[in-house]
Amino acid sequence: PYWVSYAEIVKLAQGVPIEVKTTIATDFKMTAEQLEAAITPKTKMLWFSSPCNPSGSIYSKEELRALADVLQKYPDIYVVSDEIYEHINFVGGHVSMAGFEDMFNRTITVNGVSKAFAMTGWRIGFIGAPDWIARACNKMQGQVTSGANCIAQRAVITAMEADPSKIRFMVDEFKARRDLILSLMNDLPGFNTNTPEGAFYVFPDISSFFGKTLKGTPINNATDFSMYLLEEALVATVTGEAFGNPNCIRISYAASQDQIIEAISRIKAAIS
Ligand SMILES: Cc1ncc(COP(=O)(O)O)c(C=O)c1O
The missing domain is CATH 3.90.1150.10 (Aspartate Aminotransferase, domain 1)
Known part of the structure; x- marks a missing residue:
């Protein structure tokens, strides 16, 4: 299971979303074998969230590494790693796909202040991505929303600079x-x-x-x-x-x- 927007965003970009069906037996997490079986010559991107909305599942470092190992065989596939629940983690440290050196240049990390900072209405999200992708997103967003309002951006600086213990x-x-x-x-x-x-x-x-x-x-x-x-x-x-x-x-x-x-x-x- 996945956050409702992913498949629709892919369709909007005229792609075809392929869902990897997972079960409660694996905590709704995809295994390396399932990922590999779902890849086709047309696969452009892998999308997932960890922690996951809706299942609350979190990929461990070993589980993420196993997915990254599969992707090593497919160097043209990018990853959208939605980490918006990064701080709402009951089992320990957060692991990012982009934290693996060999995934850094092809991972788009998505995050925002809606969840851990309870700032849903402020409408501020952000990405960490290769420069050319970030620039392309900026161009697109500039035409769609014209940009994030500066009052919200000022408020988010406080959230971002605060110690996570807060x-x-x-x-x-x-x-x-x-x-x-x-x-x-x-x-x-x-x-x-x-x-x-x-x-x-x-x-x-x-x-x-x-x-x-x-x-x-x-x-x-x-x-x-x-x-x-x-x-x-x-x-x-x-x-x-x-x-x-x-x-x-x-x-x-x-x-x-x-x-x-x-x-x-x-x-x-x-x-x-
Ligand atoms: C996994 C995930 N990603 C992204 C979002 C979008 O959050 P927002 O639009 O508030 O930044 C949500 C909201 O529920 C979510 O659960």
Whole structure:
């Protein structure tokens, strides 16, 4: 599963997105073998996020290295490494694809202040990329949005220059919420969830409900289930279909612990 924009951006550029299907068994992470099997003579780029929205999975250094080793055989393939959840990591240090010397010149690292700095509305993102790519992006963005407003840019300097310890309390709180929601979800029959290591989402497989009827509503897919939770429990989730996995729904835990407790209890009542 992947962030919803990737496939659409590829289509906008008249490319053909090829999804590497992963499963909960590998924490929704792609293996080197899966990557290699998905590469065709037309492959131009690999896109992924780590930590991942929606699964919360994080590639370890060894796992990223294994993907980089595959790419060594395909020197014309570039990588878009979306690291916007870099700081929201519950398992330790962040690893960047561009941190490998042999990947540095062909990796476009995407980041922004929306997540760790809770500055979503300020609309500032940034990339680290080979100079010619950065210049081309600048040319394109100059025609599309005309540029990032300078008030937001000034505010972002403060975020960027601050010591990462300043946002530690937020990361600790997200971890507490993750632990809370996972423990509450243990009590939800039919929900099968991996343990997210970062970001602020859980991505349970709810396919055990397909073909069943809940309080008179037939559930045939993840969208039916997500809409049912909205209407019956008044809890908003997102269908996994939006993220390339039709068996799952995404629940955000960027909400207070009280709201999380209330939401899971309403879901429990709706599926009982
Ligand atoms: C993985 C990932 N990349 C990029 C974005 C875009 O973030 P923004 O447009 O707020 O910078 C999001 C937002 O949810 C995301 O989850």
